[in-house]
Amino acid sequence: DQQVKQNSPSLSVQEGRISILNCDYTNSMFDYFLWYKKYPAEGPTFLISISSIKDKNEDGRFTVFLNKSAKHLSLHIVPSQPGDSAVYFCAASGLTGNQFYFGTGTSLTVIP
Amino acid sequence: DAGVTQSPTHLIKTRGQHVTLRCSPISGHKSVSWYQQVLGQGPQFIFQYYEKEERGRGNFPDRFSARQFPNYSSELNVNALLLGDSALYLCASSVDISYEQYFGPGTRLTVT
Numbered sequence: 001d002q003q004v005k006q007n008s009p010s011l012s013v014q015e016g017r018i019s020i021l022n023c024d025y026t027n028s029m030f031d032y033f034l035w036y037k038k039y040p041a042e043g044p045t046f047l048i049s050i051s052s053i054k055d056k057n058e059d060g061r062f063t064v065f066l067n068k069s070a071k072h073l074s075l076h077i078v079p080s081q082p083g084d085s086a087v088y089f090c091a092a093s094g095l096t097g098n099q100f101y102f103g104t105g106t107s108l109t110v111i112p
Numbered sequence: 113d114a115g116v117t118q119s120p121t122h123l124i125k126t127r128g129q130h131v132t133l134r135c136s137p138i139s140g141h142k143s144v145s146w147y148q149q150v151l152g153q154g155p156q157f158i159f160q161y162y163e164k165e166e167r168g169r170g171n172f173p174d175r176f177s178a179r180q181f182p183n184y185s186s187e188l189n190v191n192a193l194l195l196g197d198s199a200l201y202l203c204a205s206s207v208d209i210s211y212e213q214y215f216g217p218g219t220r221l222t223v224t
Binding site: 004006041044045049101 | 147160168202209212
């Protein structure tokens with residue numbers, strides 16, 4: 001049972017444009033959400049997080065939006081750069097925070 | 113500061129054998145989690161340890177076990193290896209249970 005879903009396996013964006021990666025979840029008890037970036041042959045790298053008390057969190061070119069009523073979050077990258085090309089995973093955890101559930105990932109390609 | 117380190121990098125084992133994977137967390141991090149990632153999927157939670165105690169366990173058989181040492185390093189043990197255990201095993205550390213997790217590069221296990 002996949003509690004965190006990333007329905008787009010891949011996404012291609014022109015350099016300088018906005019990349020929008022989407023993530024849906026089914027468990028209403030989730031209250032902490034994270035995005036990770038993964039390059040081949042490396043472990044996932046933490047990008048940005050958001051707790052359920054917020055609906056937006058920004059860090060430089062990266063912004064995460066949370067819509068609790070829709071059980072949906074998105075990661076915006078503006079402007080996109082070729083170095084952003086990687087697989088992006090969203091993850092979620094509940095109040096105890098002792099288990100993170102990951103989506104299946106979206107492979108982003110930024111075209112120069 | 114050094115990031116999360118894992119050893120070995122790669123490992124080839126035969127069905128029925130036993131394997132031990134090792135992880136050293138970031139200095140100051142007291143929580144270690146283990147994940148299994150198969151090709152095309154997101155990381156699947158196996159265990160979380162905090163202050164040497166198991167705080168969470170994913171849906172994995174009893175062949176999987178782990179422990180955390182007083183220096184917060186951790187071992188993941190898998191007995192009676194099956195072909196389906198072939199995967200990338202990731203270790204992640206965090207300051208505390210509910211904080212963002214930082215991943216190591218992983219151990220690639222191949223069972224033949």
